[in-house]
Amino acid sequence: MDTALLQKYNVPGPRYTSYPTVPYWNKTAPAAGEWLQTVSDTFAATNSTDGISLYIHLPFCESLCTYCGCNTRITVNHRVEEPYIYAVLTEWAMYRSHFSETPKIRELHLGGGTPTFFSAENLRRLIEGLLAGAEIHEKACFSFEAHPGNTTDEHLQTLYDLGFRRVSVGVQDTNPLVLELINRHQTYEQVEHLILKAREIGYTSVNIDMVYGLPQQRVCSMTQTIMNITNLKPDRLALYSYAHVPWVKPGQRRFSEQDLPDASKKLAIYETCRNWLELSGYQEIGMDHFALATDSLSEAEKNGRLHRNFMGYTDTPTKLLIGLGASSISDSWGAYVQNAKSVEAYYERLRDGQFPFFKGHLLTEDDLVIRRHILNLMCRFETSWMDKTLQSEGVYEGLHRIEELEADGLVEVEPYRLRVTPKGRSFVRNVCMAFDARLWENLPETTLFSQTV
Template identity: 65%
Template structure:
């Protein structure tokens, strides 16, 4: 790839798991009544066909991975498992109490934290408790995030038994020096065993999460990691750029900027990884994600049914995503809501029989138009606006901002249609940013987004 283009477009930018992005949500929290009405409106028109998605945040970890930017609670006390699952089931009951019919679960994703902090028995209790108040959609997809150092064969078997077929393994890197710095003791052998055992049991999609830009990463050592990953042949790979924000996540102070690869080296690491994966038969299906042609993610791209939400790319298109647990975010297409960020506050709200909402945003007409365009670009690499319902002033402002990317042959702009070129697919975050009216109307004065690469 052209290194000059990588440098030119390597600016801070959102990942667009939502539009507007969280920093630009309304300052006034969405009320319980308003949120319930929005959820009901979406549920009534989509549950019978699409079903709904559930994201469940399990925040507990036994040790702090120092690179991590997630909302976590570090503890070795596993007595926290039972009360937290009770709270999740209580929150789910608060939703099912006001929904007009039984929900159809199209997608469940267990994230964290470390979902496999919880015992296999407790994870089964959680899922069975959710299913007591719901039906399973015939095209359901259940997946979970797995730490290779603590995910046991019993975890795999228990979750498979209750319907899980996708697993996402947090690999990050295989280099022991890097793993020590990020406080993540795990081995190649553990990842290999987890991968092979999952496939033996019957899981049909294995994803690896990798991170580039970590402390002490070198071009040569990351190349070795990528080659080892390719040998294990995961179905999907998420290749994330490390975001160094020690003022937000103090755990990152274990190392400094001096330990990190500089901008030029980081770009070279990314470019080498991308080239190696594509040579090995992986397709770049969108921002940060690669897939083998045999995986459902690739098929969704070909059939133009890829979807993007707070869980990232997904093959299931649901307009209603309910987030359960501390800091979890819900999306009903017309609005967003995020739960309380601390376990104590989350429990307190549930004890009062309240939805534990912390903040939210109801989308305006312009928000909805721009969201549709960004969603199409992220998933299909094109968008159009033939219908007046797809047009607004902010859309035409976006086209003006794309004049430079058009000169660089990243996009093709035609009357009422925009196409991202093959060359431009690696710059999809930059192209989507052109449509982010809220970002351009209030450019942040401090770093709130990571670099694009």
């Protein structure tokens, strides 16, 4: 990559799992009635055909991985499991009471935190409670995040019996020095056992999550890591850029910026991994993701069905995503809400008979138009505004801001169409930023986001 371009465009920017991004949501949360109206409308329009997605946030971890940017609760007290399950099922019952028909579950994902902090039996209670009175969509995809250090064979078998067919294994790195610095307790042998056992049981999709840019990562060590991982032949692999935001996540202060690879070294690590993945038969999907040609994510990209939401890239493009649990985010397409971040505040709102969200955003017509273009760019690296419903003042303002990226060869602009060039794919977040009307209306005075490259 051109070093000058890297220096020019490596600026703080959103990751665009939503538009508008969370810092630019309305200052006041929508009223419960407004939120439920958008949920009801989208549910009525899409449930019978597309179904709905459920994301369950299980925040508990026994120890803090210091690189982590997720909302977590650190504890070794497993008595927290049962009251949390009760709260999640209570929240789900509140939503179900507003549905006009039996919900069809198309996508169900357990995230965290560490979902496998919960015992296999308690996970069974949770999933059976969620599915009671619901239908499972004929194209349903159930998945969960697994920590190699605590995911047992019983976890794998129990969740498989409940309909789960995809497991996402959090590896991040296999270098003992890096793992020690980020306080992640696992071994390569545990990773290998987990993947082999999942396949033996019958899981049809195994994903591995990796992070580049971690403290003390080097090109040579990460080369060995990616070679070891590809030997296990995961169906897909996510290679995420480490987001260093110690002002948001104080645990990241365990190491300093001097421990991190600089921008050029970080990019060299990524390109080394990407080249090896391509040589190993993986196709690059959107931003940060790779998949074998046989994986459903590759098929979704080829068929134009690739979608992106708060869970990342998915091949199930539902318009209604209900997030349950502390800090979960829900998306009704016309609005977003986020639940209270602390477990205590989440419980308190439910005890008061209230939906537990504390902030949100009702999308304007211009928001909806720009959202569509940013989704197109993130999923297909191109977008078009030939259709008048995809034209807006915000889009045309974005086209003026795109001129410099065009001059640098990162995008190609035709009448009513824009395409990100192969050279520009590493800068797709910068391209999206050009269209981010909310960002340009209120440029941040302090750092809100991680670097784009």
